[in-house]
Amino acid sequence: MKSLSKLLALLFVGLLLIVIGLGFALTHLFDPNDYKDDIAALARDKAGIALDLQGDLGWSLFPWLGLEIHQASIASLQAPETPLADVQRLGFSVRVLPLLRKEVQMSAIRVDGLTLNLERDAKGQANWESLGKPAKASAEPKGTAQQTADTSASNSTSGDSGAPPVSLNIDSLSINDARLNYRDAKTGEQFSVENLQLTTGAVAEGQRIPLELHGFFSMAKPLLRARADLKGGLRFDLGLKRFALEDLHLQGEASGEPLNGKTLTFTAQGQLLLDQSAQIAQWTGLQINANQLKALGEINVKQLDKSPKLSGTLSLANFDARAFLEGLGQTLPPMQDGNTLRSVELFAQLDGSDKALQLNDLKLKLDDSQFTGQVSIADFAKQALRFDLNGDKLNLDRYLPPKSEAQTAQAAQRKAQVKEALGAPGHGTTPAPEKPTDEAWSDEPLLPLDTLRKLDIAGQLKLKQLTVDGIPLDNLSAKLKARGGMLTLEHFQADTFGGQVIASASLDAKTDNPLLDVSKEVKGIAIEQVLKARKQEQVLKGSLFFDTQLTARGNSLKRWMNSLNGVAQFSLREGVLVGANLEQQLCQGIALLNRKALSAPIEGRDTVFQQLGGSLRIKNGIARNDDLRASLPGLSVKGEGDIDLRVLGIDYLVNILIEGDRREMPDEACQVNERFAGIEWPLRCRGPIELGARACRIDQEGLGKITAKLAGQKLTEKLEEKLGDKVSPELKDALKGLFGR
Structure with a gap:
């Protein structure tokens, strides 16, 4: 038995020596370079690619089946003169005996000088899509070809169904000085990856594979260049179609035209997973730094084979957005x-x-x-x-x-x-100021029309306080939408200065002469607080009520005011004319007429009135008012006139009916004489709207008519001297001071 075992051992050794000898003879006596044309023909007929072997081929047979290729390229059969890929050197080897057990044990795979040229033509056809297809359509009938293909696929499937999976083991993989070029003739897009370096540790299924990747990315339009370095561990399971990139660490920097000479430095970390069997992808432990920006989070994507669904979290740590944008070359x-x-x-x-x-x-x-x-x-x-x-x-x-x-x-x-x-x-002795003539509004473009036409926005906003143009708006709620150049403020409501504002508006920006339509209602706003917030002189106090519907065209405040049309109703309740004590000035005037002295001066510097109101008809920026009504102590007021919103000027004729002292204990000197009962005294209010009541003076023309009326009633000559063309300075000053200083 021992001799038999020894014999079998010697026989095995002898056979092994014969195989080694044959392998040595084949690798030294057989030159694969003599069969380049045959190899190229085989690649063309069986793989459907144009293979060009320009350099030498080297090979080994046992115990490693090795191959080394120099200066080779592949192309599609439709364009064999335009290489899709070329390589300066490709070397790998496989152990022969493990192949019998369907185990692929490879030594180090090394690829040097790989270049990939990917292109899409003007019709959107990609050059890699034709790879593997025959140069010309086969003459075989379509049905037969399809049947053959189906049969082949069926046989392939059935043949592989019971076969054990192939086990893959590679000592290492290295790709040096690789380059990828991409060009799209239809869109003009063009980019490349240069100096690509990839190195890995031992490649084995289910094991962590250390890898490093380095390269430079460049884009032609816009001009952009970036450097990136990636480290991590790759783990894969081919049977489950599961791939994981563990402990990812990506860092690099970018510069170019989009950054306007600035440099973006970036890093990214986390754990990446792609599970094709479950159709999910994940990025957990996400950390991204981009200059000052720091982001944390998690991203999950499922249904990769259908309509992907994304979920996760995103957190941006507190950062200086102004400095960040400036660091990207963006000008705010x-x-x-x-x-x-x-x-x-x-x-x-x-x-x-x-x-x-x-x-x-x-x-x-x-x-x-x-x-x-x-x-x-x-x-x-x-x-x-x-x-x-x-x-x-x-x-x-x-x-x-x-x-x-x-x-x-x-x-x-x-x-x-x-x-x-x-x-x-x-005391009102100065002439009435002239009405302003200079435009009060800017003609600079106000709205970015091109941007507004592209908007597709819908939403609602609630704020406890919004400040606009110095006006605080509390408890604000707004709902708006914009689409196709049509912007609509469906609802706006806010509290301000003790009152409320309710509004709606629309802007048709589809043309270069946009149309603005506004409806606005103001309820009980303290007008003096509005003037103070706008840093204007507080000439008036009271609760303002206002209801208006307006339209305007154009793209500047000036054009809006020049084309403003609409109607409005207004009233000012519990009002005060600041700095104008009309009651005191009125009583002084009446006392002069009665030739009596006031028993006591009337206290206060302001004039309080119960109500002021009316309506406006606005046409091309001029608001016409024919029904101004006001109730003041000792006076009732009616008025009509224009407010020119284009220049912020007023031109009003105000008629004042003197009622005298209506207090419970009236001053006898301030009681209206029967001769003046029912007479409406005229005032002309003209000048900048900011002046308020201080723009008003006695209307000389109207005063002349009153004088004529009094003369017709045969008043005494002394009274005619006071109220006629020879009005005394004292009376003139008293009457002129009704609304002025």
């Missing part, structure tokens, strides 16, 4: 406050698909403002934005553009005109 538009966007923070739950993305449970901090709610891009292709937000406060003025030099100069000029019109303090 000028704002009234250059310190805005210095503190931005965000957290949100992600929910989306390949067509939309929604940020739920949103928490956004913007400088000193905080918002919660939901924001979504309903359609990536249409850039459709949807939102439902609640906030604590927002000072919008900080983010609005600063006033231009022209606007500043215009405001200064306006202020000087008002100051000049006021004149030195007095």
Whole structure:
């Protein structure tokens, strides 16, 4: 038995030596370079590719089946002269005996100087799509060819169904100095990956495979160049179609035209998983740094084979958005406050698909403002934005553009005109100021029409406080939408200065001459607080009620005012004329007429009235009022005139019916003489609207008519001297001081 075993061992060794000898003889006596044409023909007929072997072929047979290729390229049979890929050197070897057990044990695979040229023509046809297809259509009948293909596929499937899976083991893989070029003739898109270096450790299914990847990315339009270095561990299971990239660490930097000479430095970390059997992909432990921006989160995608569904979380740590954008070479538009966007923070739950993305449970901090709610891009292709937000406060003025030099100069000029019109303090002896003639509004374009036409927005906003143009709006709620150049403010409501504002509006921006339509209702707003907030002189106090419907055309404040049309109703309740004690001046005038002295001066510097109201008809920026009514102590007022909104000027004729002292204990000197009962005394109010009552003076023409009437009633010559063409200075001063100083 021992001798038999020894004999068998010697026989095995002898056979092994014979195989080794044959392998040595084959590899040394057989030159594969003599069969390049045959190999190329085999590749063409069996694989459907054009293989060009320009360099030498080297090979080994046993115990490693090895192959080394130099200067080779492949192309499609339709364009054999245009290589899809070429390689300077490719070397690998496989152990022979494990192949019998369906185990692929390979030594190091090395690829040097690989170049891939991927292209799409003007029709959208890709050059790699024709790889593996015959140069010409086969003459075989379609039915036969299809039957053969189906039979082949069936046999292949049935033959593989019971076969054990192939086990793959590779000592290492290295790709050096590889390059990828991509060009799309239809879109003009062009980019490349250069100096690509890939190295791995031992490659085995189910085992962690260390890998490193380095390369440079460049794009032609716009010009962009980036460097990236990737490290991590790859783990895969071919049977489960499961691939994981563990401990990913990506870092690099980018520069180019989009960054306007700036450099973006970035890093990314996390755990990546692709499970094709379950059709899911995950990125857990996500960390991304991009200059000052730091993001954390998690991304999960399922239904990869259908319509992908995305979920996860995203958190942006507090960062300086202004510095971040400037670091990307982006120039922010000028704002009234250059310190805005210095503190931005965000957290949100992600929910989306390949067509939309929604940020739920949103928490956004913007400088000193905080918002919660939901924001979504309903359609990536249409850039459709949807939102439902609640906030604590927002000072919008900080983010609005600063006033231009022209606007500043215009405001200064306006202020000087008002100051000049006021004149030195007095008792109404100065002439009535002239009505302004200079335009009060800027003609600079106000709306970015091209941008507005592209908007697809729908949403609602609630704020505890919004500040616009110095006006604080509390408990604000608004609902708006924009689509196809049509912008609609469906609802707007806010509390301000003790009252409420309710409005709706629409803007048709489909043409270069947009149409603005506004409906607005104001309830009980303290007018003096509005004037104070707008830094205007407080010439009036009271609760303002206002209801209006207006239309205007154009794209500037000037054009809007010049084309303003509509109607309005207004009333001012519990009003006060600041700095004009009409009751005192009235009683002084009546006392002079009665040739008596007031028993006691009337206290106060202001005039309180119970109500003021009327209606307006607005045409091309001029508001006409024919029914002004006011009730003041000792007076009732009627008026009519125009408010020229284009220049912010007034031209009013006001008639005053003197009622005298109506207090419970009237001053005898301030009682109206029967001769003056029922006479309406005329005032002309003209000048800048900011002057209020101080723009009013006695109307000389109207006063002349009253004098004629009194003369017709045969008043005494002394009274005619006082009220006729020879009005005494004392009476003139008293009457002129009714609404002026």
